[in-house]
């Protein structure tokens with residue numbers, strides 16, 4: 001019997017979608033970087049929440065491996081960059097995963113007993129060996145780390161390996177800590193720059209929210225030149241359509257979407273991949289339950305939007321203070337709320353409301369909103385919402401408010 005067709009859509013952090021739409025250009029950019037024999041450019045892959053950074057990164061790994069690169073890395077968190085030693089040990093841990101089978105020393109041990117015998121003892125680049133080496137190398141943490149990485153490359157280059165990629169997701173969580181005189185982020189950048197100058201083909205791939213690249217530049221201005229920044233944006237109309245339609249194209253798929261439904265999904269999702277998956281998953285379930293195949297049904301998108309509001313936005317909104325919500329509401333009213341805005345524009349808009357804000361107050365609050373991940377400041381000092389379609393959500397809340405008040 002043919003397997004029943006199940007809901008193919010995958011809304012969720014890091015879940016590979018049934019069809020990865022678009023992203024050809026970004027993949028090609030990465031492939032170009034893989035052609036470098038001397039690494040002068042590393043990759044920053046950046047974009048808003050849920051735009052598809054993690055799943056794209058997952059598809060880059062096999063491409064790199066096929067091109068002869070080794071791939072090490074993991075998700076970062078604040079705890080990685082507590083101090084310089086934690087970041088060094090992080091790198092060594094990730095490195096050891098890919099090098100633990102590589103033999104760097106082979107000793108013949110002769111045993112004389114009843115029968116003369118010889119045993120081969122191999123020493124591999126495993127975690128223990130690397131950490132001991134790290135401890136034995138004199139100097140600062142950066143000298144030790146460089147020493148280890150150079151040593152590892154000496155062993156790797158005999159193995160027909162093109163280079164090694166260190167790929168880090170959630171890299172925006174890294175930071176220097178001036179107050180404690182600990183500079184783990186700068187250390188990472190310094191070490192890679194120094195190795196690359198020595199023509200050691202180790203490449204950094206850093207993935208994270210739009211705060212990432214400004215953070216790297218702030219830590220080390222040479223990051224400007226050290227990274228190619230690939231910005232993942234929402235999907236365009238055609239790619240959104242493919243993301244919606246391709247997964248349900250199979251003959252045995254019980255759901256067919258009308259042109260009107262497809263258009264509505266594109267419109268409401270704004271082409272943001274997470275929203276596409278979320279809405280499609282809901283629509284699919286509803287249509288299947290109605291047993292009609294959905295061809296002539298109209299998706300109940302108002303209800304689905306409400307569910308999205310609860311699942312995706314409400315938690316983030318609830319964490320904002322009342323005053324922050326006032327400011328966010330003012331920003332949502334700007335015609336360029338979905339784009340970039342300046343402090344001055346917010347101040348002007350606030351004057352129209354009953355709750356005006358001074359410029360210094362706006363600046364101050366934008367800093368705290370940046371820290372809580374709701375807005376971010378780009379390199380040119382302009383701000384944007386860090387959560388896709390946040391403005392529309394806020395405006396929806398505003399419209400619903402009078403009704404809610406009536407309830408109480």
Ligand SMILES: Nc1ncnc2c1ncn2[C@@H]1O[C@H](COP(=O)(O)OP(=O)(O)OP(=O)(O)O)[C@@H](O)[C@H]1O
Pocket residue numbers: 010011012013014015016017018019020021022023047048049050051052053054055056209243273274275276277
């Ligand atoms: N190109 C794409 N086409 C279709 N769906 C996609 C695409 N990229 C991502 N998705 C879907 O979008 C959702 C979010 O993807 P992912 O977790 O990779 O985003 P992210 O940018 O890493 O988010 P975050 O900033 O929260 O880490 C997942 O459900 C994924 O299946």
Ligand SMILES: [Mg+2]
Pocket residue numbers: 013014053054055169
């Ligand atoms: Mg991610």
